[in-house]
Amino acid sequence: MLDSKVPSGPLAEKWDKHKFESKLVNPANRRKFSVIVVGTGLAGAAASATLAEMGYNVKTFCFQDSPRRAHSIAAQGGINAAKNYRNDGDSIYRLFYDTIKGGDYRAREGNVHRLAQVSVNIIDQCVAQGVPFAREYGGMLDNRSFGGAQVSRTFYARGQTGQQLLLGAYSALERQIHLGTVEMHSRTEMLELVVINGTARGIITRDLVTGAVERHVADAVLLCTGGYGNVFFLSTNAQGSNVTATWRAHRKGAFFANPCYTQIHPTCIPVHGEDQSKLTLMSESLRNDGRVWVPKSKGETRRPEEIPESDRDYFLERKYPSFGNLVPRDVASRNAKAVCDEGRGVSGGMAVYMDFADAIKRVGEHTIRDRYGNLFDMYAKITAENPYETPMKIYPAVHYTMGGLWVDYNLMSNVPGLFVLGEANFSDHGANRLGASALMQGLADGYFVIPYTLGNYFGSTKSEPVTTDHDAFKEAEAAVNERTNKLLSIKGNRTVLSFHKELGKVMWDDCGMARNKEGLNNALKRIPEIREEFWQNVAVTGSGDDFNQTLERAGRVADFLEFGEMFAHDALLREESCGGHFREEHQTEENEAKRDDDNFAHVAAYEFNGYGKTPTRHVEQLVFENVKLTQRSYK
Amino acid sequence: MATTNGSINGHSDGHSGKTIALHLQVWRQKNSTTKGHFENYDLSGVSTEMSFLDMLDMLNEQLTHEGKEPVAFDHDCREGICGTCSLMINGYAHGPDEHTTTCQTHIRSFSDGETIVIEPWRARAFPPIKDLVVDRTSFDLLIQAGGYVSVSTGGVPDGNAIAVAKESSDKAMDAAACIGCGACVAACPNASAMLFASAKISHLALLPQGQVERKNRVANMVRAMDELGFGNCTNHGECEAVCPKEIKMDNIARMNREYYFAAL
Numbered sequence: 001m002l003d004s005k006v007p008s009g010p011l012a013e014k015w016d017k018h019k020f021e022s023k024l025v026n027p028a029n030r031r032k033f034s035v036i037v038v039g040t041g042l043a044g045a046a047a048s049a050t051l052a053e054m055g056y057n058v059k060t061f062c063f064q065d066s067p068r069r070a071h072s073i074a075a076q077g078g079i080n081a082a083k084n085y086r087n088d089g090d091s092i093y094r095l096f097y098d099t100i101k102g103g104d105y106r107a108r109e110g111n112v113h114r115l116a117q118v119s120v121n122i123i124d125q126c127v128a129q130g131v132p133f134a135r136e137y138g139g140m141l142d143n144r145s146f147g148g149a150q151v152s153r154t155f156y157a158r159g160q161t162g163q164q165l166l167l168g169a170y171s172a173l174e175r176q177i178h179l180g181t182v183e184m185h186s187r188t189e190m191l192e193l194v195v196i197n198g199t200a201r202g203i204i205t206r207d208l209v210t211g212a213v214e215r216h217v218a219d220a221v222l223l224c225t226g227g228y229g230n231v232f233f234l235s236t237n238a239q240g241s242n243v244t245a246t247w248r249a250h251r252k253g254a255f256f257a258n259p260c261y262t263q264i265h266p267t268c269i270p271v272h273g274e275d276q277s278k279l280t281l282m283s284e285s286l287r288n289d290g291r292v293w294v295p296k297s298k299g300e301t302r303r304p305e306e307i308p309e310s311d312r313d314y315f316l317e318r319k320y321p322s323f324g325n326l327v328p329r330d331v332a333s334r335n336a337k338a339v340c341d342e343g344r345g346v347s348g349g350m351a352v353y354m355d356f357a358d359a360i361k362r363v364g365e366h367t368i369r370d371r372y373g374n375l376f377d378m379y380a381k382i383t384a385e386n387p388y389e390t391p392m393k394i395y396p397a398v399h400y401t402m403g404g405l406w407v408d409y410n411l412m413s414n415v416p417g418l419f420v421l422g423e424a425n426f427s428d429h430g431a432n433r434l435g436a437s438a439l440m441q442g443l444a445d446g447y448f449v450i451p452y453t454l455g456n457y458f459g460s461t462k463s464e465p466v467t468t469d470h471d472a473f474k475e476a477e478a479a480v481n482e483r484t485n486k487l488l489s490i491k492g493n494r495t496v497l498s499f500h501k502e503l504g505k506v507m508w509d510d511c512g513m514a515r516n517k518e519g520l521n522n523a524l525k526r527i528p529e530i531r532e533e534f535w536q537n538v539a540v541t542g543s544g545d546d547f548n549q550t551l552e553r554a555g556r557v558a559d560f561l562e563f564g565e566m567f568a569h570d571a572l573l574r575e576e577s578c579g580g581h582f583r584e585e586h587q588t589e590e591n592e593a594k595r596d597d598d599n600f601a602h603v604a605a606y607e608f609n610g611y612g613k614t615p616t617r618h619v620e621q622l623v624f625e626n627v628k629l630t631q632r633s634y635k
Numbered sequence: 636m637a638t639t640n641g642s643i644n645g646h647s648d649g650h651s652g653k654t655i656a657l658h659l660q661v662w663r664q665k666n667s668t669t670k671g672h673f674e675n676y677d678l679s680g681v682s683t684e685m686s687f688l689d690m691l692d693m694l695n696e697q698l699t700h701e702g703k704e705p706v707a708f709d710h711d712c713r714e715g716i717c718g719t720c721s722l723m724i725n726g727y728a729h730g731p732d733e734h735t736t737t738c739q740t741h742i743r744s745f746s747d748g749e750t751i752v753i754e755p756w757r758a759r760a761f762p763p764i765k766d767l768v769v770d771r772t773s774f775d776l777l778i779q780a781g782g783y784v785s786v787s788t789g790g791v792p793d794g795n796a797i798a799v800a801k802e803s804s805d806k807a808m809d810a811a812a813c814i815g816c817g818a819c820v821a822a823c824p825n826a827s828a829m830l831f832a833s834a835k836i837s838h839l840a841l842l843p844q845g846q847v848e849r850k851n852r853v854a855n856m857v858r859a860m861d862e863l864g865f866g867n868c869t870n871h872g873e874c875e876a877v878c879p880k881e882i883k884m885d886n887i888a889r890m891n892r893e894y895y896f897a898a899l
Contacts, residue, residue, distance in 0.1 A: 065709065065719065065772075066775050067775075069712075069718060073712065085795065124792065124794045125788060127794040128786045129786055132804050132808040137801050139798030158808060158812075163716055171784075172788075174775060177775075177779055184775075186772070209770075236714075238711040239713060272682075273685070378714070378715065378739070381741075382739065382741070384741075447788045498696075541704045549705070
């Protein structure tokens with residue numbers, strides 16, 4: 001049985017009580033402790049900077065050429081905080097409640113309440129750093145409502161909120177690098193976790209420019225490496241986003257929780273062809289003014305502007321009169337898929353319209369340009385259509401993964417000394433994440449949670465002196481070299497990209513927006529077959545002691561090919577629908593997700609049993625002391 | 636197999652839109668110590684709906700099938716925000732489209748049979764790594780010289796305790812939108828980083844949070860620019876012309892003004 005270590009006592013007092021009871025490391029002693037941080041998105045950059053400011057020795061790694069480029073930078077819409085600046089009824093408890101409900105009651109109460117509590121500190125911190133949040137004329141911070149919330153609690157910087165928050169964290173990190181408290185390794189990829197006496201004590205990395213394989217030792221390892229959406233090949237993630245760091249840690253004993261919880265974002269630009277490498281998200285803030293519709297009848301051939309109101313079906317407004325176009329992401333995505341499955345999709349069948357004509361009529365094109373100008377421009381660049389004149393076409397795409405390495409309340413995995421922050425862990429969003437909550441969690445973990453819980457770990461654990469000469473380092477380094485040599489020696493006939501695409505197609509068809517037993521069993525049969533062929537027939541050109549992007553990608557795809565199987569396995573065993581996990585066998589008469597709280601109000605965390613072997617499923621029962629589990633209704 | 640998710644990866648016809656043929660001249664360079672050269676490649680069946688980087692993926696698939704090493708190029712988000720992609724296309728940083736990164740450039744901007752010359756950013760402060768990939772660490776070093784407000788985590792006032800005029804905030808955001816791609820440096824005949832540095836200096840000079848360190852920031856960042864091997868500004872305006880985020884040369888004027896004030 002997994003112990004969440006959520007403190008006892010009233011919900012609102014848990015975090016304060018825990019902070020008080022946590023062990024401290026006195027400022028003069030902090031320099032005796034070293035920390036490895038992998039990843040420089042919001043969680044990794046915030047943690048690196050903050051821990052260095054406190055006096056710890058920090059070594060930070062990213063695969064990008066600069067820490068500023070981590071994929072947090074692409075988040076558009078905003079960041080939630082329970083400031084109640086709008087005087088519209090928001091509170092820490094309401095943000096907590098909305099997040100638990102939005103996650104379809106599959107997250108921990110204690111973690112989520114803490115997230116809502118520290119959300120207010122995040123805004124203060126970012127403002128102090130000079131993040132240029134949107135302002136009102138009186139100079140106060142502006143807010144907007146976002147993705148299924150009935151209060152305006154979202155802070156934003158045009159459509160580039162993730163960029164501005166990341167640049168804030170990056171600037172704090174660069175300041176520490178300048179002061180010599182952080183040793184930064186960019187263009188460096190973590191390829192193994194080193195575990196000594198059951199405790200995480202280091203990593204093995206590959207310098208992506210020279211190919212040098214290196215050993216790094218520390219008293220704790222923090223993985224801040226993001227999500228695994230690219231297992232689907234096509235997603236809104238960056239090309240480099242991968243599961244390798246968390247998967248390598250999983251193989252060394254860290255449990256992987258709820259891998260089947262995936263968020264399919266409803267408003268992305270539809271797919272155009274086979275050679276496409278990436279899907280692009282359009283911020284869901286657009287749903288504040290855009291009306292989503294399809295033609296009422298199949299086989300409609302008229303241009304959208306020519307279709308009269310009477311022949312249009314505004315299906316979200318029709319089915320969900322009180323939330324309308326602002327229903328949560330999972331609901332919006334499934335409904336778009338449903339009308340397309342009925343044959344009423346547009347532009348080849350796999351798209352729906354998002355129409356701004358009414359909003360432009362109501363508030364004027366100028367105001368719409370003010371609100372969404374950069375998003376409209378981006379749409380026009382990609383599609384060569386003008387969304388001010390003709391409706392946008394959108395379709396759901398894989399966007400975020402709620403699952404991740406299992407962590408307790410302290411953000412520590414079941415491997416002592418291994419901490420996991422941000423999207424890479426599983427902890428706060430349950431089965432579905434609300435809009436503008438990813439940025440909140442990344443920064444909460446990095447700025448305000450890990451500084452306390454890591455100190456508690458150091459203060460209560462005796463770390464034995466270890467050097468990189470330890471056998472565990474030698475073995476891990478040898479494993480990395482062996483794998484690299486194996487990949488280079490196959491010299492097969494198929495490209496890495498072709499395997500990634502093949503895996504992605506299986507994942508999308510059988511583990512995508514709707515899943516059923518037959519499809520999942522097919523995935524469980526197909527993925528090992530693709531993996532076998534990969535290791536027989538992949539073509540990796542070049543050498544290992546050089547800048548070699550094909551080799552980098554090959555290693556990542558090899559890990560996706562192992563991970564995808566566990567994903568399908570988890571989706572098969574979760575015999576219910578909840579949030580982003582929709583099992584066709586488990587739906588209400590109105591085709592909504594039907595949870596099974598008696599049997600599945602738990603976290604499923606998997607233990608690695610060896611390559612190709614079925615992982616052991618561990619369970620953490622979720623305890624709800626404050627909220628009542630209800631069927632989500634957005635009608 | 637569930638048939639209900641819609642085919643995202645498999646379009647029946649493989650392409651939408653029309654297809655064209657392209658002749659590519661691509662800079663190949665093994666590493667920083669080896670001399671580079673152009674190689675010629677022909678590519679046919681390129682869909683006009685593809686992005687420029689999808690097209691390079693296609694070229695690399697073709698090269699891999701021929702047993703040749705693919706072309707190395709930097710890219711990541713492919714949605715115009717991370718600043719990783721960095722190609723000189725037909726002599727223009729980020730290619731022919733205005734205010735558009737390489738990754739957001741589409742093949743529809745090129746014509747059938749066209750020759751496209753693809754080179755890396757060329758600047759002393761951006762040493763080559765391989766093929767089209769260069770090292771832009773100098774930009775990080777420039778930020779380290781002072782591109783921040785020196786606040787540590789915790790102990791800061793409430794967000795609304797610092798009022799910022801909407802106009803200042805909007806202007807600061809215009810400057811802060813810089814993605815750090817380096818196109819400004821690549822396009823400048825002097826390989827100057829003035830547009831990049833001035834965007835950060837402006838962003839923070841326009842906000843109350845940036846006032847305390849205002850003078851030191853500009854003095855330190857200007858010194859760092861020189862030390863890192865970037866050139867000076869001689870008002871060509873190439874930087875503004877190629878900037879995918881429309882960062883204006885007004886920022887350079889502001890930086891100069893800040894610099895004089897700092898020296899007083």
